[in-house]
Amino acid sequence: MSYQTDPHPTVSGRSNPRRRVLVVGGVAGGASCAARLRRLDESAEIAVFDRGPFVSFANCGLPYYVGNVIEDEGALLVASPEMFHQRFNIAVSTDTEVTGIDRPARVISVRDLRSGVSRSERYDALVLSPGAAPIRPLLPGVDLAGVFAIRNIPDSRRIRSWISDRCAQTAVVVGGGFIGLEMVENLIHRSLAVTVLEKLPQFMPPLDPEMAAPIKEHLATNGVTLHLGDGLARIDENPGGGLTVVSEHGARLPADLVILAIGVRPEIALARAAGLAIGSRGGIVVDAQMRTSDPNIWAVGDAVEVPDALTGQETVLPLAGPANREGRVAAESIAGRATQFRGVQATAVVGVLGLTVASTGASEKGLRRAGVTNFEKVYLHPGHHAGYYPGARPIHLKLLFSKPDGRILGAQAVGREGVEKRIDVIAAAIQLGGTVHDLAAAELCYAPQFGAAKDPVNLAGMLAENVLNGDMPVADWLALGSDVLLLDVRDPDEFAAGHIPGAVNLPLSQLRDRYAELPQNRDIWISCGVGQRAYYATRFLAQHGYRAWNLSGGYATYTAFRDAGLTA
């Protein structure tokens, strides 16, 4: 089917003359753009080209299709070429590659991958939505049979049949980010023994290391073999069949299959060949209306650079949500509307074997990388709902905010339940320029099974307020070991069960009787279980003239720093 032989020539609309709008890439951004444009302009001639056999498929569902959580491949197909034609009068050509752009002539070269026949197509407006390709490192063995990356439905099919045809028992996943973790969960769901090889010493690179620490423990307790801080060196083929993944540190990991989940790289070959501006982050440069350096060409999705809404710096963020909104913005720009893309704040979530990890806005390392220093942070570990209602599970939460205005900069959370809910609320607050005071005053849903009278979001805001107004000076976990008095105000049994090296124990319940025993001339860094009792002690001692500091998040945060190898 081609729009050239469109059986339903559209009437000419009132807005534009019959323009030809061509879209390269029919997933997420491209599909959204085409469908949105039709709703705005009946008169335009719209055609979509995709190199693959499908358009508009659910990219983010692929790992779950491999894991057979999604059993029916058809479920992944959000829309078919027939539906695009019928509903939107949009001509979709699959298995069709766009091989070149003649910008002066406003013509693209198109090749039918089945027939091999090429043709050229004129455009008035061109939209590029080529996406991003999985990174395949130039290492020995990465192209062996049984080594897979996962980007599309055919990839998923190949992995599925490789697992079932060979009754695969063992898998090595290279990379501990979003896709890596989702593949771990799904391969385990397929009953494989899974090993993860991650070059960084932490999972989920977007997170700060101490916030990623619980993932490590969670995977280990779920039987996943972990090699963190160790990269891929090569992959060998075993004489008897199967593969051996060899790490940079020399570990030899047997694998019936290997998943490369190292990350993705924007597909810019076509754009670069056409002389479009490419940014420093390796993505296509676009303006707020998703227009490239060529006024007749727009670009959307994983291949473009977009501004970080917080820092203003250009970034590449391969996520489906922004891709869809970018496609929408491009369509409105083509239709003559002034809509602008607001940039991204990197809100993301991943679930792995019952653990949920989510974040929004800037991380601490991201802020430092951007040279931002006037910020503070708090850690807390509240239950996901009221503690008096059965089944409350802790949410490990880190909130970053600027000094002195209290503007929210970012948040990271890890836990079992209600994790992404809190990140979504904070994401909305960040989007609207909210402060920690707004979080403290937020009026959120509360019933015992859903939250608490002081929701974790409220608590995060209140703690941050305490820091900003000087009520609760916070000590630096990374400076543990400096010459301060470490005071643990938990009860003796808690202290005995484990405490920060060098800490002395004076339970909060005895503090009012015994505070005189403490030195007035030394900094006192106070900790407890999760930070609350230490906060009470900090307030008490500060008002009695002591130099009291709170170790935010208490022993729970200490163990996270320790497990991340950041402190003794």
Add this chain to the structure above:
Amino acid sequence: MSYQTDPHPTVSGRSNPRRRVLVVGGVAGGASCAARLRRLDESAEIAVFDRGPFVSFANCGLPYYVGNVIEDEGALLVASPEMFHQRFNIAVSTDTEVTGIDRPARVISVRDLRSGVSRSERYDALVLSPGAAPIRPLLPGVDLAGVFAIRNIPDSRRIRSWISDRCAQTAVVVGGGFIGLEMVENLIHRSLAVTVLEKLPQFMPPLDPEMAAPIKEHLATNGVTLHLGDGLARIDENPGGGLTVVSEHGARLPADLVILAIGVRPEIALARAAGLAIGSRGGIVVDAQMRTSDPNIWAVGDAVEVPDALTGQETVLPLAGPANREGRVAAESIAGRATQFRGVQATAVVGVLGLTVASTGASEKGLRRAGVTNFEKVYLHPGHHAGYYPGARPIHLKLLFSKPDGRILGAQAVGREGVEKRIDVIAAAIQLGGTVHDLAAAELCYAPQFGAAKDPVNLAGMLAENVLNGDMPVADWLALGSDVLLLDVRDPDEFAAGHIPGAVNLPLSQLRDRYAELPQNRDIWISCGVGQRAYYATRFLAQHGYRAWNLSGGYATYTAFRDAGLTA
């Protein structure tokens, strides 16, 4: 124990002279206020008086204690008098009633309910947190044994033992609001046959009737007997034991116990007797710092009137979250800080037998009551996560927003999963003055099991944008039956399974071929399953010069209006 014989006299702080701050009522607002004040002022003398045997107990947990979901009564006790004394040097007197306030002398009369002995106590600052009392209508039989209201732990105990001692089989719950629904769930959890009697024709009075409609069906399918639109007339004692609830319409409902959940009324007797200003809504009048008409007296919690953050009108909102924040604000005011309470937006949630009902901001009826007319609304029914991932359940969502600026006014949602998450996000947006454009552009957590590339919040915003910019004129469900063409663009099998009376069927898939059959000179109101296909059809027809309108939310919304008795 009384602060008069405090074994640990506090040192004099640097901030204030040793002031005496007395708090009347030790739950939620009062407890928060006392604890917060101590953190701000070590030097103040703080005492809390409560009429009941407990302070700081989890009010919102009481129905679940009755239902034995919370088995241990101790779990409800957030803090004990001992803990208040030990941690905060706060003297708590339980079973102690404050019987009068001598404002000129700054003295309260206090009565020990165990000894009957009265005494007077001087204050520098007085905080009233008396709460609200369940409404007991003046009807025959409401004081019979076996007729209960639930406000505190002793009430819950009585209901628990009444159920177990008499092996109660049947219960009538009078009132279908928050407490009523929570009691229904918990009585069913105790294996009782439950009947609900609600004077209004809908459950959850804060919601608009069409949004409350699904609750009715859900309770019915769970075996609850419903009497909506029928009030309580009297309660008779059966000769053979047990009770009979007689409704205004003459229904006779057998009951081993009756729960009165008609609502609560602010406890203002003490304040009124003291001559403090009482507002038109029957609550104690306070300023933004929770100060009453007497500069030395503050009031917080269910007994006070607070401004609605959207309309500015004074309201009484008996919810724990605001009560806690009000207590905090009062403490900061007493400590000399300028913190102000931002008002309330009535964010609330209730879970009943697997259904979640949540709302924030204004309802449509609330807006009309307030005389607001320049608003619009959209209905949608998106899945709680991506449809291609197994287990997606619909969220029925209504979004109210002002014209033409698009400011979000309120939202209501009903469904199984992810309901309160979406309301929390919208609540945060409302708090920060967000518009529907902000919701459309919101960057929220997306992975298949958590949400969608276009989250329900995004979709709500996008639909609202379409209404605001004229892309999607919406028809009025309540005007069904007027002389318009009702066009149903679903497929014939869907249409045959049920459709709006008088509608004609022209599937979207045939619209491009057959649209010429439609009249150009008539308003065409278009519907489908949930509104999406009708939106596509509306855009198509509008651009072809037809007078096309969208029936927002499609057949799913129609059935809600029909079940609510609002349309044929």
